[in-house]
Amino acid sequence: MALFTYFPNYVWNLSLAIALESGGKIGEIVDMCQPIKDAAAKGDDAGTAEFLAEWVKMADKLIGLADEDEARRRGFSASAKLQRAALYLFTAERMQGHGHPGRAETFAKAQSSFQRAMALGKENCERVEIPLENGTMAALYTRAPGSGPHPVVVYCNGLDSCKELLYWSQLPHALARRGISTLCVDQPGTGETLRLQGLPATHEAERWASKAVDWLEQQPDVDPKRIGMTGISLGGYYAPRAVAFEPRFASGAVWGANHNWAEVQQKRLKREGENPVPHYWAHVMWVFGASSMDEFFEKAAGMHLNGVMERIKVPFLVTHGEKDRQIGIEYAHQSYEQLTNSPQRELKIFTDREGGVEHVGADNMSFGRDYIADWFADTLGGQTK
Numbered sequence: 001m002a003l004f005t006y007f008p009n010y011v012w013n014l015s016l017a018i019a020l021e022s023g024g025k026i027g028e029i030v031d032m033c034q035p036i037k038d039a040a041a042k043g044d045d046a047g048t049a050e051f052l053a054e055w056v057k058m059a060d061k062l063i064g065l066a067d068e069d070e071a072r073r074r075g076f077s078a079s080a081k082l083q084r085a086a087l088y089l090f091t092a093e094r095m096q097g098h099g100h101p102g103r104a105e106t107f108a109k110a111q112s113s114f115q116r117a118m119a120l121g122k123e124n125c126e127r128v129e130i131p132l133e134n135g136t137m138a139a140l141y142t143r144a145p146g147s148g149p150h151p152v153v154v155y156c157n158g159l160d161s162c163k164e165l166l167y168w169s170q171l172p173h174a175l176a177r178r179g180i181s182t183l184c185v186d187q188p189g190t191g192e193t194l195r196l197q198g199l200p201a202t203h204e205a206e207r208w209a210s211k212a213v214d215w216l217e218q219q220p221d222v223d224p225k226r227i228g229m230t231g232i233s234l235g236g237y238y239a240p241r242a243v244a245f246e247p248r249f250a251s252g253a254v255w256g257a258n259h260n261w262a263e264v265q266q267k268r269l270k271r272e273g274e275n276p277v278p279h280y281w282a283h284v285m286w287v288f289g290a291s292s293m294d295e296f297f298e299k300a301a302g303m304h305l306n307g308v309m310e311r312i313k314v315p316f317l318v319t320h321g322e323k324d325r326q327i328g329i330e331y332a333h334q335s336y337e338q339l340t341n342s343p344q345r346e347l348k349i350f351t352d353r354e355g356g357v358e359h360v361g362a363d364n365m366s367f368g369r370d371y372i373a374d375w376f377a378d379t380l381g382g383q384t385k
Contacts, residue, residue, distance in 0.1 A: 003363050006033055007040035010274045010325060012051070012095075017362040019091045022168035024084060032058045032088070044278040048095045052102055055092035056109075059085040063113060070120065079121025086113035087168065094160055097279030098286040107195055114164050124176065125167060130185070130215045132208055135199050138192040139163060139212070140184040142172035143221060144382075151226035151250075151380035152181040154212045154242075156205075158233025158256075158360070159287060160277045162191035166232065169365055171255075174373035178382035181222065185212055187238065189287045200289030203302035209242035213249070226250055226380045230372060233276070233360050236327070237261050237303055240335065244311035251379035253317035253372050256324065256360040257332035261303040264327060274325045276359075309338035315379040319348045319368055323357040344379065 004020060007013050019029060032054045039047025062085035069078035089110035096103045118125045124143060129136040140163045144150040153175055155166050163184040166172070172182035186193045187208050189201025202208075209229060217224045228251040231239035236258035243252035258264075267273055268280070277283050281293065290296035316339055320332035329349065336347040348371055350356035355364035377384045 003358050007037065009040055009044055011044040011276070011278055012040045014274075014276065014359070014362055015051075015091050015095055017358070018165065019087060021362065021365045022087050022165060024087055024091075028058055028062075028084065028088075044275065044280075045097070048097065048278050049100070049102075051095050052092045052100075052106065055088045056102070056106060059088040059092075059109070059113070062088075066116075066120075075120035075122075079117045079123070082113045082117035082120065083168075086110045086117060086164065089113060090162060090164055094162075095278055098282050100279075104195070110164070111192070125172075128183075128215075130211055132188070132199070132211050135193070135197045137188070137208055137211065138186045140167050140172075142167070142176055142182045142184070144176050144179050144181045146179070148221035149223035150179060150181050150221055151228065151376070151382060152183060152216055152222050153228040153230055153376055153380070154209060154216070154249075155182055155184045156187050156209070156229075156231040156235045156238050156242075157185070157190040158231070158235050158258075158276075160190075160283065161232065162186060164191075169232065169369060171230075171369050171373060174369050175376060175382070178373055178377040178384060180228075180373075180376055180380060180382045183212060183216065194287065198289075201287050201299075203237075203241070203300070204245075205238040205241040206245035209238070210246045210248075213246060217248075224248070228252060228376050228380050230255060230376075232256060233326075234258055234261060236335075237305060240305055240312065240316070241308055243314065243316065244308045247313075249314060251315045251376060252312065253319070253375050254335070255319055255368050255372060256327060257318050257320045257335045258327055259305045259309075259331035259334040259338075262300050263304065264331075265297065265300055273328070274359075276326060305335060305338065309335055310340050312339055312342050314342065315344035315375075316342045317346045317348065317372065317375045319350065319371060321357045321359060321361060321363075322349050322351045324359045326359045346375070 066078040066081040093106040166184035188199040232255040236254035339345040356367035361368040
């Protein structure tokens with residue numbers, strides 16, 4: 001199984017794959033991408049303004065069609081179109097450099113389209129805000145059906161995702177089916193928390209993850225003894241760090257190991273491995289609130305799990321794609337091997353036999369999604385059938 005390859009570079013194809021796996025329609029994606037195929041040949045960064053223009057144009061068309069549905073009181077149909085509009089807007093915004101023209105407006109339109117879609121579609125998705133040391137952390141809460149209290153999983157972003165993409169990964173849906181709620185968070189350095197409040201990333205993930213646990217403990221439908229934590233991509237660093245330093249987590253998992261992201265940055269300087277987004281160095285400086293490369297490397301120095309995994313004393317799952325072109329498979333083995341105090345540890349490498357071999361299953365997210373959902377059902381007390 002391989003990544004869908006339409007463009008001549010990995011970074012643009014990754015965005016396409018994320019959009020397809022998140023509910024995009026292939027006909028709409030071809031219509032958006034055909035006019036910009038030549039622009040992609042100029043490199044990762046050069047044509048991102050054209051990318052934005054085409055994807056926003058499609059989103060605007062869908063918003064107009066949704067308006068017509070809503071005028072006829074066809075809220076479910078409107079919701080479906082608005083979800084795709086929001087997806088295309090988030091994808092286009094993610095491709096832009098920090099401060100590029102149209103980026104802030106595109107993000108705002110994506111947010112409003114998503115919230116309108118959730119309301120019209122009566123989706124199991126409530127936007128909440130969680131107090132932090134400074135500011136707040138926006139999150140999406142998906143509840144398990146039936147009367148509680150239920151187990152719940154805190155689900156965090158990677159370097160360049162947002163809580164809406166976490167929702168569209170369908171892991172919250174898979175967990176709800178298994179009797180487990182999900183809290184998708186825009187932790188500092190991601191999503192709304194970065195864009196609207198300017199709160200940068202920190203290697204001390206427990207600082208914001210503990211605030212999520214505090215909030216969950218106040219919810220009447222949550223069993224505070226059955227709270228898990230997972231993360232995707234760079235969340236493969238954040239989630240283990242949080243579980244290691246926050247003893248209230250009862251189980252953990254990563255969707256893509258990220259054992260030593262500080263080391264990966266040194267490799268990226270040498271152009272070893274693929275970048276996740278265009279305008280990469282400007283992006284990571286923005287995420288970490290750094291004004292120079294030197295300051296970024298200083299802030300990123302703590303982004304590794306050596307001496308951390310050993311602190312985890314609850315069940316923990318490490319998953320990774322066999323052909324991950326961003327984060328080498330050796331980091332999955334390092335994370336697993338250092339889980340020396342976990343009472344139940346597991347390493348799952350996705351191979352060509354099933355799929356999900358690319359970074360966080362960008363070629364096929366269904367295998368990672370189901371495996372992680374089953375893991376939490378087994379370790380937090382859900383059902384798998």
